[in-house]
Amino acid sequence: MDIEYSDGQEIEGRILRLIREAADRSSAHAIAGEHYGQAWPIRYHLCPERSNLLRPFDFTDLDVLELGAGMGAVSRFLAEKARSLYVVEGTRPRFEVLSERLADLPNWDGEVGNFQTFQTDRRFDVVCLVGVLEYSELFLKGTGESPHLWLLKRCRQFLKPGGVLLVAIENALGLK
Numbered sequence: 001m002d003i004e005y006s007d008g009q010e011i012e013g014r015i016l017r018l019i020r021e022a023a024d025r026s027s028a029h030a031i032a033g034e035h036y037g038q039a040w041p042i043r044y045h046l047c048p049e050r051s052n053l054l055r056p057f058d059f060t061d062l063d064v065l066e067l068g069a070g071m072g073a074v075s076r077f078l079a080e081k082a083r084s085l086y087v088v089e090g091t092r093p094r095f096e097v098l099s100e101r102l103a104d105l106p107n108w109d110g111e112v113g114n115f116q117t118f119q120t121d122r123r124f125d126v127v128c129l130v131g132v133l134e135y136s137e138l139f140l141k142g143t144g145e146s147p148h149l150w151l152l153k154r155c156r157q158f159l160k161p162g163g164v165l166l167v168a169i170e171n172a173l174g175l176k
Contacts, residue, residue: 009093011041015071016097018046025101027051027077045070045097051077053130053168059083062125065158067115068132070094072101078128079105086110088118090139115154116140123160131170 018032025031028048036043044050050073059081069075069087071094079085079102087110089095095112102108111118116139133148140147155165 011039012071012093012097014039015042015045016093016100018042019097019100025076025104027073027080045073047073050074054078054128054166057166059126063122063160064126064128065122065124066128066130067118067155068129068135069098069110070131072098074128074130075108076101076105079108082126083107084109086120086122086124088113088115090114114139115151116143120158122158124158124163125160126164126166127155127158128166128168129155130166130168133167134169 018035019025022029022031028051030036030048031046032042033047036047054074054077059078061083063084064078064082064086066075066078066085066087069089072087075085075087075098085102085108087095087098087108089098089110089112092112095110098110129151133151136147136151140150143150152165152167159165
């Protein structure tokens with residue numbers, strides 16, 4: 001079940017084209033940097049500063065679940081550093097962009113879906129919610145409690161013993 005969330009069909013299509021044209025899709029590279037001044041979502045989704053939020057952490061040999069992966073700015077960094085990455089993204093167009101962004105990396109998998117119905121037997125060392133918790137009221141319905149609290153409890157279900165839930169409420173570029 002997809003969720004309704006978008007920067008708009010035209011801009012998301014444009015971001016997909018820019019990623020497809022990029023020779024370097026790494027998290028340290030400014031993909032299509034010459035276009036950043038044309039539309040805020042282009043800079044937001046393609047700039048390397050987004051992954052600065054996670055650069056201080058060591059994801060080596062860790063299995064990571066990212067809920068609400070968006071168009072892959074943070075996902076790219078995680079897939080470059082972690083043993084494995086599994087992503088759940090709520091919209092098919094954003095998942096398509098994310099898939100293109102990670103296409104050259106072998107250690108990731110994912111699906112389109114709502115966290116409310118997401119199921120897996122896997123457990124992860126790290127569960128990431130980057131720029132997601134603050135929007136939980138928009139896509140979690142009928143939980144019987146605060147959608148924020150429900151989502152935090154749900155994330156805990158996917159953690160290995162001793163695992164870490166990493167939550168970030170985004171600002172302009174995810175900078176600390």
